[in-house]
Amino acid sequence: MAQLPHPLSALTVEESAVARDVIRSLHPDTVLLFRQIYLYEPPKAQVAEFLELEHSGKLTDTTPRPPRLAQVWFDVGAREKTPKYAESIVDIGLKTVVSTRTTGPGQLSSLIMDEIREVVAACDRSELFQDKLRQFQLPPGFEAIVEPWPYGASDPTDDGTRFFQGLVYAVNKETGGDDSNFYAYPIPLIPVMDAKTREIVRVLDVATGGKDDPYQSKTCGQNVIDHCQAAEYLPEKLPQGIRNDLKPLTVIQPEGASFSIVDGNRIEWQKWSMRLTFNPREGAVLHDIRYDGRSVLYRLSMSDMYFDGLVTDPNGDVQETKNVICLHEQDNGIGWKHTDWRTGRAAVTRRRELVVQYIITLANYEYVFNFKFDQAAGITIETRATGIVSVVNINPGQTAPWGNVVSPGALAQNHQHIFVARIDPAIDGQANTIVQEESLPVPMNPETNPHGNYYEVRQTVLKSSAGVDLAPQNNRVFKVQNRAKTNPVSGKPIGYKVIIPPTQLLLADAESIQSKRAAFANHHLWVTKYKEDELYAGGRYTLQSKVEAEGVADAAARADNVEDEDLVLWTVFGLTHNPRVEDWPVMPVETLQVHLVPSDFFSQNPAIDVPPSKDQGSKIWTTTCAC
Structure with a gap:
């Protein structure tokens, strides 16, 4: 068999x-x-x-x-x-x-691309939408384009019907072609489609006024995009052309990559080993992560995004999509270095990283997710946001406190991107404990701090599942420890430190639908006891949800014991994005990182044995300075 x-x-x-x-x-x-x-x-x-x-x-x-x-x-x-x-x-x-x-009441299944694409076809055949569109006079050569989006359940009168919506723009086919940047020409209409009937059931008029104008009224004229301006980003379309002063920068591996893939999906690199899978809800998932044979994490993923790997069509036929995940090595500068001032000898190594990368395009936005593994046994969870900011039409000369005008006629709204990484630790075994560590001042006193330069490192064990927050003024960090095993040098429990960026949490009012359906976004870290198939911070059914059900807040509310238990960490971090003109037409990446670094897990620097390296393929070019 x-x-x-x-x-x-x-x-x-x-x-x-x-x-x-x-x-x-x-x-x-x-x-x-x-x-x-x-x-x-x-x-x-x-x-x-x-x-x-x-x-x-x-x-x-x-x-x-x-x-x-x-x-x-x-x-x-x-x-x-x-x-x-x-x-x-x-x-x-x-x-x-x-x-x-x-599913129960108020629970809708996740979307599939086939049904969201129906929004475009529904708009094409909808007299309601076409009549609304005809009220605007588009310049010669322009055509309306509908971009399908999920529906956010923000209307309290909705009865649970499965809806999708569209955002409407105009593309300049005459001078820009099919791939011209249509986001520069927003049209203030939002068609809403009933997913069952595949018909447009209403079309919302979007206000285009500024700070002193009403939110809900028609505030634009017939020539709604005449004041908008082209904003191309493809290199061949840039009016100023591209830079011509860059010399080639080539990275080569003449002997091939240092990693290998065995047994189908097992990655081996330096002292790291792990298994990699992919699923449509979380993207890349890493399992059984070990360093030098020692268990570090059982499972690592981003909680709750949507991707394609094995693509299932509506008939159930499955096809494999190639190149969904990128696996590569990269140089990240100095790994460690010291110069002996007496002899002048410098010892230095390069910091090489193994990167598991995948990218998702969500309409206008791109998210780049990286899991980085370094030679000092550290793990970095990195998120990069780029793409095109979402814009709405705004009347000439107007401004608004809820966004910034990034191009004539295009207002980019203030918004937040909040992410969750699900970390299932296994620090030399499944029985782990979370310790909150703070560095606190100690008042000067003759007994313990006579000179005033001592500070206390205070540790507090998190005993029950809960959501907790960062306190950068206290250098608050969290450690995952295995208290059954002690470091032979320090005598302390072995562990890993979790360093989360102290980014702003959810700004929506606590009574708003947005807040109720995103309870996960109200704390920087959640600690829960492991439960089978409990994977999604925002709840199992998020489409059009009005509350976060079966999410991390519900898991934490059980108040389970998490001392010396099989537990899960959920790190919450994000961007409060108040757009700037420099984000247009395509936003430079903004980067966020969560770090997991060994803390008394080893008996010395685990990268001390990395050989000093000199890239024999690199060349130094000399120039003469006439100054």
Whole structure:
């Protein structure tokens, strides 16, 4: 009998097809719309037992393996009657359904690209929308373009109907071509589509006035984009051309990369090893992360984004998408350095990093996510925001306190981007504890601080699941410790320090829908006890949600004991983006980083053995300065 794939490997196309066929067999005469099919990770206890055998060299061909499970998200009765959404867990080997879950009131399934694309077609055939559009006179050569978006459930009168919306712009086909930057020409209309009927049910008029004008009234004329201005970003379209004073900068690896991929999805690099999978809700997921054979993290991911890896079409056919994840090495300057002032000898190493990168384009915005591993056993979770800021039309000469005019006629709204990284630690084992550490001043006194230069390092154990905040004035950081193991040098528990950027939390009023559906954004760090399939900080069903249900706030509210337990960290960080003109037409990247660094985990600098390196491929070019 063929050996099952590793428990922490993604589903194959063949396994996905088995899961699809199992669901089809249970609904032979019903219309099905498949949303997603991807790996349902086996119970952690089973995987941990398997990993222990694997890493101790005791794994054999006869070792029992956890069952291969697939989660299948699908609609029953789609298009012909009100569809019922279901999530089934399918045992691939037994070809049976293990369990099925359906949604409750106010819970809508996540979107798929096929249904959101319907907004464009619905606008094309909608007389309501076309009549609204005809009230505007577009300049010669311009055509309206609709960009589909999810619907945010901000209208309290909505009855739970599944909606999608569109943002409307104009593209200059005559002089700019199909790929001209249409965001520079916003049209103040928002069509709203009923997802069931695929018809436009209303079109909202967007106010274009400034700070002293009413929010809800028509404030623009017929020639709504005449005062807007082209803002191209493609290099061949720039009116000023591109720079011509850059010399080539070439990075080469003449002997190839230092990392290797074995057993399908196991990455080995320097002293690091890990397994990599991809799913449509979280993107890249890293499992069983170890340094020099020692366990550091069980699982690492960004919580709750949407991507394509194995793409499931509405009929349930699955195809693999290539080049979804980039894996590469990079140089990041000095790793460590010291110069002996007596002899003049300098010892220095370069800081090389292994980077797991993936990028998502959400309409106008791009998010770049990097998991970086360095030679000193550190992990960096990095988010970069770029792309084109979302703009609305604003009348000539007007300004508004809720945004900034970044181009004539284009107002970029103030907004926030808030991210969550889900960190499932395993610091030399699953029983871990979170310690809050602060550095606090101590008043001068003759007994303990006679000269006033001593400060206290105070540690507080977090005993119950909760949300906590940073205090940069106290240098507040958090450590994940394994208190069953002590460092042979310091005598302290081994651990890793978690350094979170002290960024601003959610600004929406606590009584607003935005705040109620994003409770996760109200603390910098959440600590919860591990629970199977509890993966999404914002809740299981976020589309048009009005409250955060089954999210991290609900998990923390259980007040579980998290001392010496299998626990999960949820780090919250983000950008409060008050746009500037320099963000236009494409925003330079803004970067945020969460760091996980060893803290008394080793007996010395783990990168002390990195060899000093000199890039033999690099050349020094000399010039003569006539000064």
